[in-house]
Amino acid sequence: MATTLEKIKEGLDRSQPWMPNLFRVERIRKETYDTFTFDLETSDGAGCAFQPGQFNMLYIYGVGEVPISISGDPKNSRTLVHTIRAVGTVTKNMRQLKRGDLVGVRGPFGRPWPVEDAKGHDVIIVAGGIGLAPLRPVIYHLLAHREQYGKIILHYGARTPDDILFRQELETWRARFDFDVQVTVDRSTGSWQGNVGVVTLLIPKATFDPLQTIAMVCGPEIMMRFTVLELLKRDLTEENIFLSGERNMKCGIGHCGHCQFGHLFVCNDGPVFRYSDTADLFKKREI
Numbered sequence: 001m002a003t004t005l006e007k008i009k010e011g012l013d014r015s016q017p018w019m020p021n022l023f024r025v026e027r028i029r030k031e032t033y034d035t036f037t038f039d040l041e042t043s044d045g046a047g048c049a050f051q052p053g054q055f056n057m058l059y060i061y062g063v064g065e066v067p068i069s070i071s072g073d074p075k076n077s078r079t080l081v082h083t084i085r086a087v088g089t090v091t092k093n094m095r096q097l098k099r100g101d102l103v104g105v106r107g108p109f110g111r112p113w114p115v116e117d118a119k120g121h122d123v124i125i126v127a128g129g130i131g132l133a134p135l136r137p138v139i140y141h142l143l144a145h146r147e148q149y150g151k152i153i154l155h156y157g158a159r160t161p162d163d164i165l166f167r168q169e170l171e172t173w174r175a176r177f178d179f180d181v182q183v184t185v186d187r188s189t190g191s192w193q194g195n196v197g198v199v200t201l202l203i204p205k206a207t208f209d210p211l212q213t214i215a216m217v218c219g220p221e222i223m224m225r226f227t228v229l230e231l232l233k234r235d236l237t238e239e240n241i242f243l244s245g246e247r248n249m250k251c252g253i254g255h256c257g258h259c260q261f262g263h264l265f266v267c268n269d270g271p272v273f274r275y276s277d278t279a280d281l282f283k284k285r286e287i
């Protein structure tokens, strides 16, 4: 029988899904004025395997627990990387954490992005704002297995140049000949020389084979709605569009109903959904 440590290494300790595992903050990086990334590790180095698109429930003692996607490289299961925008009680407290502080981690949970199904296909990734964080593990995976995929395109939109996440990495990716990276901002400030306008404006200019393309989309709900419309205009099928949904969560394991999205639970049935399975729900506001 697998020991608890082995189960944690496998990344899914389903026997004790309510029990947080303790991780230590090893590194903290400021990404923007309101967003930071921290690397979490266990004291024994066991870490936690995960698939691109999965999330953890992160707990700060005495404050609360929130779902946060994993933004690191799936090849590195020793370190859990999370990129967090400080918006409210728990995430603002997380921003105060220092190296060596402990965080409770339950997970990883949820259905991943379809990196296996995308093999042999072109892939277009469309990210808005913090939505680039849950998609970064996909990018690491696709680039690590570059020969298994056709064209790879990233369209990333941020509100202003100051809101752009992972700037250095974006520049490195953009310098590659086998990765088409386009970044745009809603509002230009400072010395920005790049694209201006919402991210959906980039889609009509992209070159890909619509019948062979898988789209992965994550961002604010309104951005995802318009992105889907543009992708459908480019003749992508509803079956080949995948979106990541966000809802308030408590348990993360399909028990409490907090994350209900129509007849689905975002924690168990998502967070990554095939658009054709959820089109009716995505078309309605505030479900």
Ligand SMILES: Cc1cc2nc3c(=O)[nH]c(=O)nc-3n(C[C@H](O)[C@H](O)[C@H](O)COP(=O)(O)OP(=O)(O)OC[C@H]3O[C@@H](n4cnc5c(N)ncnc54)[C@H](O)[C@@H]3O)c2cc1C
Residues within 6 Å of the ligand: 055, 064, 066, 067, 068, 069, 070, 083, 084, 085, 086, 087, 088, 089, 090, 091, 092, 130, 133, 134, 245, 246, 247, 248, 249, 266, 271
């Ligand atoms: C599957 C999943 C993955 C997620 N991954 C990430 C991630 O990788 N990084 C990340 O930063 N967040 C992520 N989130 C969102 C994150 O869980 C929330 O931002 C967090 O729960 C807010 O908790 P809080 O206590 O800090 O804020 P609260 O005190 O609960 O909220 C404070 C205020 O912020 C607003 N607010 C809450 N959530 C958001 C939001 N997402 N965007 C804008 N305003 C918000 C509330 O409406 C409220 O007005 C994810 C959510 C889900 C469901």
Ligand code: FES
Residues within 6 Å of the ligand: 248, 249, 250, 251, 252, 253, 254, 255, 256, 257, 258, 259, 260, 265, 266, 267, 268
């Ligand atoms: S968070 Fe409890 S059912 Fe999804």
